Each structure stands twice: as structure tokens, then as C-alpha cells.
Amino acid sequence: MRTRRAAIALRLVLIVAGLGVAAFLYAFPLYWLVATSLKGKAELFQSITLFPRRPTLESYYSVLFDRGFWVLLKNSVIVCASTVVVTLAVGLVITYPITRLAVPPQLRVGVLNWALSLRFLPPVAVVVPYFAIVRTLQIYDQPIALIGIYSLFNLPFAIWMLKGFLAEIPLELEEAALIDGANRWSAFRQVLLPLAFPGLMAAATIVFTFAWSEFLFALILTATPNAQTFPVGVQGLVTQFEIIWNDMAAAGVIAMAIPLVLMVIGRKYMVAGLTFGVIREK
Amino acid sequence: MSRLVAELPAPTGTKPVRAGRRRRTRQERLAYRILLPALGTVFIIVTIPFVLAIWQSITADDGTLIGLRNYAKALGNPLFFDALRATGLYALIVLPTEILLGLAFALLVHRTVRRAGLRATLYVLAVLPLVVPPVAVGVVARLIYAPGYGVLNYLLQGVGVTHSEIDWLGVPLLAMGAVASVDIWQWTPFVYLVLFAGLQTVPRESVEAAQVDGATWWTQFIYIELHYLRPLFLLILFFRVADVLRVFDHVFILTGGGPGTTTQLLSLYIYRIEFKFFDAGQAAALAVLVLVSISILYSVVTRALPLERA
Numbered sequence: 001m002r003t004r005r006a007a008i009a010l011r012l013v014l015i016v017a018g019l020g021v022a023a024f025l026y027a028f029p030l031y032w033l034v035a036t037s038l039k040g041k042a043e044l045f046q047s048i049t050l051f052p053r054r055p056t057l058e059s060y061y062s063v064l065f066d067r068g069f070w071v072l073l074k075n076s077v078i079v080c081a082s083t084v085v086v087t088l089a090v091g092l093v094i095t096y097p098i099t100r101l102a103v104p105p106q107l108r109v110g111v112l113n114w115a116l117s118l119r120f121l122p123p124v125a126v127v128v129p130y131f132a133i134v135r136t137l138q139i140y141d142q143p144i145a146l147i148g149i150y151s152l153f154n155l156p157f158a159i160w161m162l163k164g165f166l167a168e169i170p171l172e173l174e175e176a177a178l179i180d181g182a183n184r185w186s187a188f189r190q191v192l193l194p195l196a197f198p199g200l201m202a203a204a205t206i207v208f209t210f211a212w213s214e215f216l217f218a219l220i221l222t223a224t225p226n227a228q229t230f231p232v233g234v235q236g237l238v239t240q241f242e243i244i245w246n247d248m249a250a251a252g253v254i255a256m257a258i259p260l261v262l263m264v265i266g267r268k269y270m271v272a273g274l275t276f277g278v279i280r281e282k
Numbered sequence: 283m284s285r286l287v288a289e290l291p292a293p294t295g296t297k298p299v300r301a302g303r304r305r306r307t308r309q310e311r312l313a314y315r316i317l318l319p320a321l322g323t324v325f326i327i328v329t330i331p332f333v334l335a336i337w338q339s340i341t342a343d344d345g346t347l348i349g350l351r352n353y354a355k356a357l358g359n360p361l362f363f364d365a366l367r368a369t370g371l372y373a374l375i376v377l378p379t380e381i382l383l384g385l386a387f388a389l390l391v392h393r394t395v396r397r398a399g400l401r402a403t404l405y406v407l408a409v410l411p412l413v414v415p416p417v418a419v420g421v422v423a424r425l426i427y428a429p430g431y432g433v434l435n436y437l438l439q440g441v442g443v444t445h446s447e448i449d450w451l452g453v454p455l456l457a458m459g460a461v462a463s464v465d466i467w468q469w470t471p472f473v474y475l476v477l478f479a480g481l482q483t484v485p486r487e488s489v490e491a492a493q494v495d496g497a498t499w500w501t502q503f504i505y506i507e508l509h510y511l512r513p514l515f516l517l518i519l520f521f522r523v524a525d526v527l528r529v530f531d532h533v534f535i536l537t538g539g540g541p542g543t544t545t546q547l548l549s550l551y552i553y554r555i556e557f558k559f560f561d562a563g564q565a566a567a568l569a570v571l572v573l574v575s576i577s578i579l580y581s582v583v584t585r586a587l588p589l590e591r592a
Contacts, residue, residue, distance in 0.1 A: 015390070019390075022387075025467070026407070026411075026467070029419075029422045029423075029426060029467065030422070032422065032425055032426065032433055033418075033421065033422045033425060036425055044431075048431065048433060048436045050433075090320060090324065093316060093317075093320040094317065094320050094321065094324075096316065097312070097313035097314075097316045097317050098313070098317070101309040101310070101312060101313040102307060102309040102310060102313075103309070103310055103313045104310070107313070107317075111317070111321070112589075113584070116584065116587075116589070117580055117584070118328065119524065120524045120576060120580045121573075121576070122524075122527045122528040122549065122572060122576065123528055123530075123549075124528065124530060124548070124549035124552045124553060124569075124572075125335075125552070125569040125572040125573045125576070126331045126332075126335070126569065126573075127552070127553065127556065127569075128335060128338065128552070128556050128562060128565045128566050128569045129330075129331035129332070129334040129335045129338065129566070129569070130331055131556070132334060132338065132562070133330065133331065133334065148327075152324070152327060152328065155324065184312070209413050212415060213413075213414075213415035213416060213417070213531075215415070215416065215417050215530070215531040215534075216530050216531065216549075216553075219534075220553075220557065231415055231417040231418075231531070234417050234418065234421060234535075235417060235534070235535060238420070238421060238424060238535050239535075239538070243424075243428070243431075245425065245431050248421055248424070248425075249421065249425060251421070252417075252418040252421035252422060253418075255415050255417060255418040255421075256413075256414045256415060256418040259413040259414065259415065260410065260413060260414075262413070263406075263409060263410070263413050267405075267406060267409050270409050270412060270413065271286070271409065271472075271475050271476070271479070274412065274472065274521070275476060275517060275521070276589055277289070277589070277590060278288055278289060278290065278476075278514070278517055278588060278589060278590070279286065279287070279288050279289075279475065279476055279479040280286075280287060280288075280289050280479075
């Protein structure tokens, strides 16, 4: 009896210790990023301390204004917001007919499968031709090039999410409007769109988050603050010969702050978006 | 608090009814009128690059046809096989670790945490890493592993594990471990969320019946829960493999592919051929090779995926 109780106690201790290690590994990197960003320039030349000696927002000011990264932040917002608009518009045009109209099931399955296959497309495999196309169209180093490509790569997520949201709205509501004499367009605008609005917002936050994180295309297709997005600026701080650690950390904090704020709205849909609707919240 | 569940399509034995040759309904014609322009445009935008990549791969810079010379060059480059090996090793470290850790957490929380509030908190904590830009995670990793100012050596020396500076990013295997650790930090929560949701679909009656029969933690998992999780493992593998093939950002920031070419994954390799060696022909050949292999892989696995396509 005593050995059995000891075994249970031992198992408990092991589990708690394991969880402690996991919690530390999870949280410490985030803590360390924020802590480093709060250190002053003078502290970088002293020995490492786990807490900032005199916390200051100096590095944030330095990144945003001395280095002019607020321009990159502005570019990122413009590119991501436009991407959201284009992606959702195209996504709605594609998902409306397959969810709201009587179409053969093969058509619906075909469109969804095709969108899914786009998800598997590795960006680096199309970087070479896209680079050539963007140069030919003379939109190199312009936001429009990024907006186009981001919209394309986020379309699969938008299509699968919108399909889920639209399919949940009863067909009868639109039909009632049609019987009352509304045409398809006004039924869509006045009945379906308001009902689909929460779903649209969810898709918007997720597309915005993905576009915000994108780095490879932004690195290749931009060259100056005219179109460079924030992640490109962050990368510029990292690969310099001499790294200014607190500035780099502050840039990292700013880069992750916006998606985290958006997740306050979109967290319920994040997993559904990433798994194409397999995992849902009920 | 709402529950997180997995929604799998019900297995159907019947095929969709073929309507045969019949008149298209008005709704159907409207559907095609809306769909065709949009799908056509997207299709062209997607297809042009493929065609262009093929064209780039079989021509020289001045436009003359050179046959498969670029492919021979791409396949004859020993660095290509280094990149394949690095990508394979990366996947071999990252995928099993993420799946086992995610599964362990999912089982632990599923069986021990009953409070809805705590479950909701864990959900938020698990979603958080998923939305952090990989570039920012790369920055964090740099702050941890970098020689000189890296905090990991400081911590290890503080605890007394080591007294020397370990060059985490300068030793091939350690650098690969460092790069992989970033992926594990960011994506284990995803595995956890998917498997946890899957566990919610296990019917309570069968678990209770098994417990009455004296099933232990382990037998309950092997004989009941695993059965419900199987399609989700496939889903996780599908998405994670797709992601491993596109990994670029955090490796670029943390090691840039080094030391040497030990962490130069496939995506970094193609990037380097195109933008550092300016060999567009060889890069295009590589891109075509990657696209063809991925299409084959995709067509094999896609049917098995548990997605609701109707």
C-alpha cells in the first residue's frame, strides 16, 4: 500500500515538474523579448541581467522614429487592409454561388478542392516567376505587388471560412426576401451580408494576421521604405553587422503586438481557419 | 464558454447522384455567371507563374532554348541534396516532437482539467504562438541563442550546467536544434488544439464502459481515444508537412542557413540560387521540380483528408 501511494506521489511530482518546465519554455522567450526591449542603450554594454535595470521605452522611440519604422508600419497596415478587402471580395464571389444557389455537388466539391490545393503551394516555388512578372509589370517595390500576391495566398483560407459561415445561414431568409420582390443583389446586400457580418469579420482578422506575418515575398518584392513592410524592417535590424539588441527586441514586440490585439476578436476562429473548418467551436 | 470540437464528415457509402444530361436551372446558370469570371481570373493568375517557371527553366537569359540543361545543373548541384537532407532532418526532429508533445498535453488537459474557465485560458494561451509572426519568433530565438548576448548561455552558467560559452548557432547539430526549437515552440500548440478538440468527440459512454471494465489511462487511450484521433493525425501531418516545406522566415533570421549549409532548408536554398547566385534558370528548374513533387504528394494524400467538402 505504501509503495503504491509513493508511486502515485512520484507520478504527480513528475507531472507537475514537467508542466513547470513546459510553462517556463513557453513563457520565458516572450518575457525575454519584452524585458530586452525595455532595457536602455547603456545596459547593453553591461553584463546580462534578467530584469531591466531601469525600464525605459527609449528603444521603441528609436525604432519607430529615429529609424523611421513607422513608415513600414504604415505600409504594413495599408498592404494588409487592402489584402483583406480583395481576399474577402473575391472569396464572397466564389463562395456565394456554391453555398446559396442550387448547383451540382461536383461543382462545389471541385471549387473547394481546388482552393485546398492552393494551400499546399510553397511560396518559394513561385517566387522565381513572380519576381519576373512583377519586374515586367513595373510594380517592383510597390504595395500593389504584395497586395495581389497576399490576396492569392490567403484566398484558400477565406474560401473555406466563408463557405462555413454562409452555409450556416438558412436559405429561407433570402428566399423570403426574393418572394417579397427583392432581386438577388439586394437580397444579398440587405439580408445575407448583415447576417454574414460576424463571419466576415472573423475571416478578416485571420487574413490580416497572416498577411501581417508574411516575410518572404515582402523581402523579395520590395527594396525601399516605399513599400517595405514591418517584418522586412525587423530583419534589417537582425542581420546588421552590429546588432542593437534592445531595438531589435522592440521591433519584435511591435511586430507581434498587432496580431495579438486582433486575436482578442478572432481567437475563436483561428483554429477553424487553420484547419479549414475541421476544428470548430460549438 | 463554448466547446472546441472536431467536426469530421460522416463516412458515406453512396456516390452523389448523377443528374445525367438535363437542363440547367436558372440558379445554376446564375452560379456559373458569377463563378466563371472570378475563378477564371484566379486560375490565370495561378497558372501564368507555372508556365513562366517552365519557360524560364528551359531557356537561357537571351530566350534561346537550352533543353533540360538547367535541370541537369540543378540536380547535379551537391548543395541541392544538402538542402533536401536538411529539410528531411528538420521534419524528422520537428514533426514527431510536436505531435508527441501536443498529444501529451491534449490528453493531460482532457483528463485532468474540468473547469471550463481554465480550459478557456489554456485555449487562449495555445492560440497565442500561432499568431506571432515567424520573423518575431526568429528575433526571440536570436536573443536566446546568439553568441555573446544570448541569454541561454547566461542561464546555463547561472545554474552551473556549463562554464564555457556554447556556440549554439556555430555547431551544425546545435544550430539545427535551435532552428527546430523555434518551430516546436510555435506549432506544438496547434497540434494540442487539434487533438484536444478531437478528444471532445469521444463518446462519454464508451469511456465510462471501459473504465467500469478496469481500463487504465493507457488502454483507454490505445483502444478508444486513438481511434477517434486517427483522422486528425492525418490532418496535422498534412498541414505540418506543407508548412515545413515553406519554412523560411525564422531560419533566415536565426542562422541564415548556416553554419555552412547545415540549416539551409529547401526554401532557403532556392532563394539563395535565385537572389544570391542570380541563376534564374536553375532556380526555375528547382521550382518546377518542387511543384511537380508537391502536386504528386498532394494528389496522393488529399483524398484521405477528413475535410467537409460538401
